[in-house]
Amino acid sequence: MKADVQERPEVAGVAHAGSDRVIGDVVLSVENVSLAFGGVKAISDVSFDIRKGEIRAIIGPNGAGKTSMLNVINGFYHPNQGTITFKGRKRSVMRPYIAASQGISRTFQNLALFKGMSTLDNIMAGRALKMRRGLLWQALHWGPALSEEIKHREAVEKIIDFLEIQHIRKAPVGKLPYGLQKRVELGRALAMEPELLLLDEPMAGMNLEEKKDMSRYILTVNDQLGTTVALIEHDMGVVMDISDRVVVLEYGRKIADGTPDEVQRDQRVIDAYLGISH
């Protein structure tokens, strides 16, 4: 296990060197959040923050509560205790729609693509928040509705070019290989032009090439658009390379919080990954 927790130079294809990123103030802050399902405590009293423009990794062994944490940030789960402060607004309960409209978007551990639609339609669905024209204009598919459709199509095509998925534009996503599906899901999340992008194991099940591509996309988005990224990932090499800070969860509790180097050397983290209970 310890051997994994070390830098993998080949993944660091697009390092941070030469970028002019600025990491700003805290944009999201999680305070004393606890979440339980019946008797099962998914999260116990966890607090951390995410700064604007940084890439924050959330790592930990399986069952640590990482996905639940993202769900809480998203508004999908409501914490039993604690608050979330996003862009200065504190709340304990938030509807997912509000989270999305405030600029939070995400991808999912087990893929949640709209299987009945094509790649293009899936990513266009990500623009739904921004499309304003009423039903009557849509029924005519003319005038304002048509120009809005074209405008958003252009934005989506930029994302498609960026993610190099032009060739599967019209393919029904259910038929695509897993790696491409994950890419489409990233595209859909990007279509929302989020301020905070939550990625749940975006590289799960990918080979080295695909991971390099994915890392490149994430870094580019972070670099050029200034999107803040919160990332759950199991590949330690990726985590250590691309993230600015890391928070480590185990059994629903936070056991470490700091830069990749700090976390890598933390004894509690090493124990957790080696399976030593404490």
Add this chain to the structure above:
Amino acid sequence: MLYREAGQFKTSYAADMAIFPIRQDRIALIFLLLFAFVGIPLLANFQLWPLGSDYMLRAILIPFLILSLAAIGVNILVGYCGQISLGSGAFMAIGAYSAYKFGTGVHIPLEFLGTEIKIAALPVLPSILLGGLMSAIVGILFGIPSLRIKGLYLAVATLAAQFFFDWVFLRVKWFTNYAPSGSVNAPELSFFGYLVHSPIERYLLCLIFVTIFALIAKNLVRGNIGRQWMAIRDMDIAAELMGIRPLYAKLSAFAISSFIVGVAGALWAFVYLGSWEPLAFNIDRSLQLLFMVIIGGLGSILGSFLGAAFILILPILLDQVPHALGVPVSVETVSHLVFIVTGGLICYLLIVEPHGFARLWSIAKEKLRLWPFPY
């Protein structure tokens, strides 16, 4: 050879998003429309086969058009938005009876308020559209549970609507203008001074309605709201996390679907039946519409037409073919056979091609692109 896309390059997104992006499809559509709007009336006028008698128009083409319209409505709710509905018959009834009331004058005395609501009899077109509107309003009401209730449980809500309205239109005499027999006659079909009476005229009227509504439906499903509906259908949780509001998407699906079904109901009553009673819109009708949509293809406008054609023609086929072959077959046996074939086909399609005839059609077109080459 004929059906090739080679050389057809789209130079704008608008062209790419067109309903029929391939030129051959557009040509085929123009021919179809010409035939429907001009060809069929001409054939009927000169009593040429197969329109030698009114039978084809009255018993096949007119019900086909109206049921296709209703199937489009049901498809929007069930196929595109994924909300099961076993109550479409009731929404047809609401459209029919509301249109009837608007067409014959509405008078609601409100003694306890000291006033009354009195609306003079409206012309046919507004009556039909208002019938659809009433249906849409009720659709929204019965759609509200869909926010909490999903899938199968929702089917019960729609059944509640079906049976409740069956009862309402039977027992509440106000809807039938206190007709002693319980059945009502449609008002005269006068559109902008022109009286629609003969089968050809009725046919053209239905054709106009269906063409307009099919176009509207197609525009809606390929636009923003269509994607929202399909997102809710496929993964409603993920849709909500992307900012699509389930409330808006589901209720709009119920509203638009019920509007179209309501208009179809009004047309069914006014143009096809002429005189009707509540039985015309009972649970059998609801199941029939559901079958059309399943067999034709869930989530396909074309599929609605194909399914309606199939369900309508099947009993006729099963009746005529044995007769033509000289095998006597009783009316009952025919209806049993219809059941068996319809049910069997549904099971078969669900196994082999869940997207129904519409998918089979697009697969055929794909093969046609390569024809006569094997691959």
Add this chain to the structure above:
Amino acid sequence: MVVFGQFLEVLIGGLLAGVLYSLVALGFVLIFKASGVFNFAQGAMVLLAGLALVRSLDFMVARGIPTWAAIVLALMFAAVVMAITAALIQKFVLGPLVNQDGLSLFMATIGITFVIEGAGQMIFGSDVYPLRLFPTDAWFILGGIFDGGLLVSKIDVWGGLIAGALVAVLAIFFQRTKTGRALRAVADDHAAAESVGIPITWIWFVVWLVAGLVALTAATVWGTKLGVQFSIVFLALKALPVLIIGGFTSVPGAIVGGLIVGAGEKIAEVYLGQLIGGGIEYWFAYVLALAVLLVRPQGLFGERIIERI
């Protein structure tokens, strides 16, 4: 006292009728519990069982076979018919659809419904066939307290006893036997159950066979009450509100749901119907179920669904 007596009579009649609904609902619960499929065809299965039973019974009695022997043979014949149906359904419909989602399977059962209805009537006939397996008259109980006694129909009481016995048998089956446990595993996750070696095809055949036998039981009671005829299939629809109220996976829930629906319907018809115009029974159960759903979307006894993403 007269009013209370009348109310009691309506209540008892309603409760007993409700037990009969439970009989049909039990078939649904079985199949849903074991395969996660909502079997829209349960009503058609009651019709098929009833038709097989009554036609073979009439056939044998006409040939001079003594009534008691004829009844036993007819029951066996009907059971065999249901077994064949279960096997055909398993092989041609459920087998190929094994990994599809619930909605597809539900729609497949709608297809099966129509095939059973069409084939059953084509083979066995489509008239109304009276069935005389239980006494059809009534008792008058508590004559001392209430003037003339309360009318209690014997069929309803028989139905209640049979339903009770059936519930006990099914409860033991599910909780205590190996097959029962396997059924519950299959209900949770078909593919997973298959991967631990549970023979899904056999299990599903067993389930549909048992559901067919439950349908046969329901057919004996309902057939006597209404005569074996096509409209029996609509009982299936009535079972939906019962299941919503009682939960789709609970055997005792089916009984409770049936009682509530049966009693509620009758009481609403007699007392509310006066005000609005009669015929309330037609829709009352559904509206009641809808009201329950609005408060508890998973039904009264259903499990809370925790969504995971």
